[in-house]
Amino acid sequence: MTRKRIVLVNALVVSLIAGCAYALLTDAEKWPFSPYPMYSYIDGDPSVSRLELVGVPDDSFSGETRLSIMKQFKPWDDARLMKSLRRFLEGPGGNAAVSKALGELLDVYEAGRSTGRHDGVRLRGLRLYRLTWRNVGPRTFRAGSPDKRELVGQFQRAASFSPTRVPDGLPSPMGLF
Amino acid sequence: MNLGVCRALIFTAYLIRYLAVPLNVSEFALMSSEFWKPLPVLGFFVPPLATAFWLRAFETAWFVALALSALGLFTRLSTALAFLLGAYLLWIPHNFGKLHHNDMITVLVTGVLMFSRCGEAWSLDRFFENHRRKKSGRPPETVAPSGEFTWPVRLVWLALATVFFAAGVSKLRHSGLAWITSDNLALMLIKANYMAYIDYPPLLPLGVPLGRLPWACHIIAAATMATELGFPLVLVSRRVRRVLVPVMFFVLIGIMLLFLPSFPELIACFVFFVPWENLKLRSRVAAA
Numbered sequence: 001m002t003r004k005r006i007v008l009v010n011a012l013v014v015s016l017i018a019g020c021a022y023a024l025l026t027d028a029e030k031w032p033f034s035p036y037p038m039y040s041y042i043d044g045d046p047s048v049s050r051l052e053l054v055g056v057p058d059d060s061f062s063g064e065t066r067l068s069i070m071k072q073f074k075p076w077d078d079a080r081l082m083k084s085l086r087r088f089l090e091g092p093g094g095n096a097a098v099s100k101a102l103g104e105l106l107d108v109y110e111a112g113r114s115t116g117r118h119d120g121v122r123l124r125g126l127r128l129y130r131l132t133w134r135n136v137g138p139r140t141f142r143a144g145s146p147d148k149r150e151l152v153g154q155f156q157r158a159a160s161f162s163p164t165r166v167p168d169g170l171p172s173p174m175g176l177f
Numbered sequence: 178m179n180l181g182v183c184r185a186l187i188f189t190a191y192l193i194r195y196l197a198v199p200l201n202v203s204e205f206a207l208m209s210s211e212f213w214k215p216l217p218v219l220g221f222f223v224p225p226l227a228t229a230f231w232l233r234a235f236e237t238a239w240f241v242a243l244a245l246s247a248l249g250l251f252t253r254l255s256t257a258l259a260f261l262l263g264a265y266l267l268w269i270p271h272n273f274g275k276l277h278h279n280d281m282i283t284v285l286v287t288g289v290l291m292f293s294r295c296g297e298a299w300s301l302d303r304f305f306e307n308h309r310r311k312k313s314g315r316p317p318e319t320v321a322p323s324g325e326f327t328w329p330v331r332l333v334w335l336a337l338a339t340v341f342f343a344a345g346v347s348k349l350r351h352s353g354l355a356w357i358t359s360d361n362l363a364l365m366l367i368k369a370n371y372m373a374y375i376d377y378p379p380l381l382p383l384g385v386p387l388g389r390l391p392w393a394c395h396i397i398a399a400a401t402m403a404t405e406l407g408f409p410l411v412l413v414s415r416r417v418r419r420v421l422v423p424v425m426f427f428v429l430i431g432i433m434l435l436f437l438p439s440f441p442e443l444i445a446c447f448v449f450f451v452p453w454e455n456l457k458l459r460s461r462v463a464a465a
Contacts, residue, residue, distance in 0.1 A: 001324050009328050016285070017289065019219070020339035024346055030220040036344035040351045042361045070205060073268065075201035084212055084274035099213065104209055138389040140362055143358055143371045159460040169254045175191060 018117075019044070048133045052149075056125035057155060065121055072109050072118045085128060089152060098153030102126040106155060109141045125156030180326045181249065181299030182453040183333075184290060188247035188259065190294035190445035191283060192240065202269040203232035216271045224265065232269070235262050246290070249300020256295065260287040285336040293329035331412070332454045334451040336411040340443065341425060345405030357398040363388040369436045401428055411450075422450045 001009075023033040054064040069078045088097040106126050112118050131146035190281040205212075206229040208307050227235065239262040245255035264284045266404045271277065297301045297320050320326075348356045355361070366384035387393055411418040426447050433439040 001312060007327070009332075012289065012332060016335055016339065018333065020343060024343050026220075027347075027350065028220065029216065031216055031276070032270065032284040033219070033339075034276075034277055034281055034343065035347050036279055036340060037347040037351065039345075039365065040344070040347035040356070042352045042355055042359055043364060043368070044359070044361075048368050050371070067420070075204040076274075080270065080274035082274075084214075087214070087274070088211070101211060103261070104212075107238055108204075108208075115322070121236055136364070136367060136371070138360075138367055138391075139386075141367055141370065141385050141388075142313075148233055 020030075046134070046136050048136050050151070051085055051133055052129045052131050053081070053085075053088075053105075054127050055120070056127060056154075057121040057124040058124040062132065065123075065129065067109075067120070068118075071106060072112060072120050074117065075111060076105075085153070095153055098128060099155045102128060102153060102155035106157070124158075125154060127151060128153040178298045179453045180295050180329055181297065181303075182234050183330060183351065183449050184250065184252075184256075184295035186300050187286060187290075188243050190448070191259075191263075191287075191442070192243040192247055194441050194445070195243070196240065200236065200270060200383050202236060203229040205269055205273050206232055208273065212273050214274070216268070216276060218268060224268070226269065226272075232266070239263055246287075247300075249296045252296025252300055252302050256287065256291045256293075260284070260291040261285050262410055278420055279440045280442050282336060282340060282446060283413055286446060287330050288335055289332045289336065292331055294325050295329060297326070314388045321361045330449050333446060334412055337443070337449075338412055339444055341405045341408040345402055345408075348402055348405070357395060357402060360391065360394070362394040362398040363391060366394070366435060374433060379435055379458055387435070400424070404428060418450070422447065 019030065019033040023035050026170040027035050027037070053067055053069065055067050057063055057065055066079075067073070067082050069076055073081060085098060085101060088101050091097055093100075102125075106123060109120065109123060109126075113120055113122065128151070129152045130148075130152045132148040132150070133143065134147045206226055213226075217223050237443075238258065238452050242258035242262060245251055246259045253334045267280045268282060303320075310317055352359075352361065366388040369379050370384050372381075387397075404421055407417070408421055408425060411421050426444070429444050433444075
């Protein structure tokens with residue numbers, strides 16, 4: 001190996017260690033270096049809460065259809081999309097921001113459907129629910145149905161497909177069925 | 178030979194992985210700015226987001242570069258393109274919603290290979306070069322063993338060691354030994370199964386029964402943390418390497434089976450721990 005190559009290799013070693021140390025010492029993401037904090041926090045919360053996105057079929061006023069994020073909302077995956085929506089929910093825009101985001105996601109879904117990328121039913125709206133399971137533990141596993149299913153956001157178009165935003169104050173979920 | 182085989186395998190693995198689940202980054206460019214939450218590269222630099230047209234072109238070029246790198250054709254150029262385009266394209270999805278930790282290693286590994294002479298063996302470049310030499314009546318070029326072909330492998334080991342060590346340190350920093358002694362792992366195993374209600378159940382339905390065995394969870398948690406914190410020792414000790422490398426491999430497989438996240442990019446990197454040269458030697462001895 002030439003001297004130049006040896007210097008290069010040493011520079012690479014130092015860069016790699018420095019990048020990792022930088023992310024680790026600051027405990028912050030320095031892409032492509034990371035402190036890899038996933039699963040490192042103790043989660044003592046005996047409840048599980050997650051978001052669920054469902055579709056409102058165009059030909060139905062009461063029914064809802066389950067959706068596959070990976071297949072019908074490309075390029076999103078479940079974790080990325082739900083974290084985005086959670087950010088909207090907790091952000092200053094609140095329900096209006098969620099409604100706007102759902103409207104855009106409906107466009108993504110319908111664009112995929114109309115170009116044949118997925119064979120989902122035609123939708124006129126999307127609803128976002130927060131599902132909560134309480135008393136989660138080794139002896140109390142019952143993932144079948146959540147203890148609470150709360151509507152936290154929605155976007156719905158009129159049957160004619162002219163965009164109609166749902167006002168900020170959301171109606172009760174029961175009122176929609 | 179070792180480096181050439183590793184190059185061929187790792188780029189093939191990346192190609193298959195990203196063809197199976199494409200990034201589709203061009204479609205992120207069509208989303209409104211509300212979804213955009215920038216993740217600075219190295220903590221301070223946010224590159225501009227190219228238009229959907231250019232992102233499609235970059236993604237296509239990246240696949241070509243990955244394929245050429247796997248084949249070892251125009252290796253210096255193709256590995257450089259695989260790194261540069263990959264670093265940019267892989268960074269984009271992390272700016273939308275959530276940072277996944279699976280593909281950072283891809284950037285580091287392709288970066289290492291870009292600077293290496295990984296196309297000297299097991300490559301079309303070598304094949305064509307020898308073919309040219311044969312036609313002109315010269316003997317085929319033999320590549321002498323050199324540190325040139327060892328350092329990239331060791332540097333990938335170092336990259337993997339930093340990943341696992343950082344994960345171990347994070348657990349100690351944020352939870353301390355309670356990460357092992359509390360019911361944390363049991364609860365995580367149980368909670369992963371609540372995802373099944375939506376769409377994505379864990380591949381192996383053992384999380385709940387395992388979560389009901391506190392002693393097993395404590396042992397697994399202790400073994401995981403010890404392996405992560407001790408992983409840098411694989412750089413200096415062959416004995417440790419023989420133990421910790423397979424253990425960490427199965428930890429990653431276990432995460433994939435019992436939880437939802439999978440780390441195929443990290444798992445693929447374990448090809449760098451296989452002594453391909455020795456395997457070839459052994460097969461020759463067996464054949465003789």
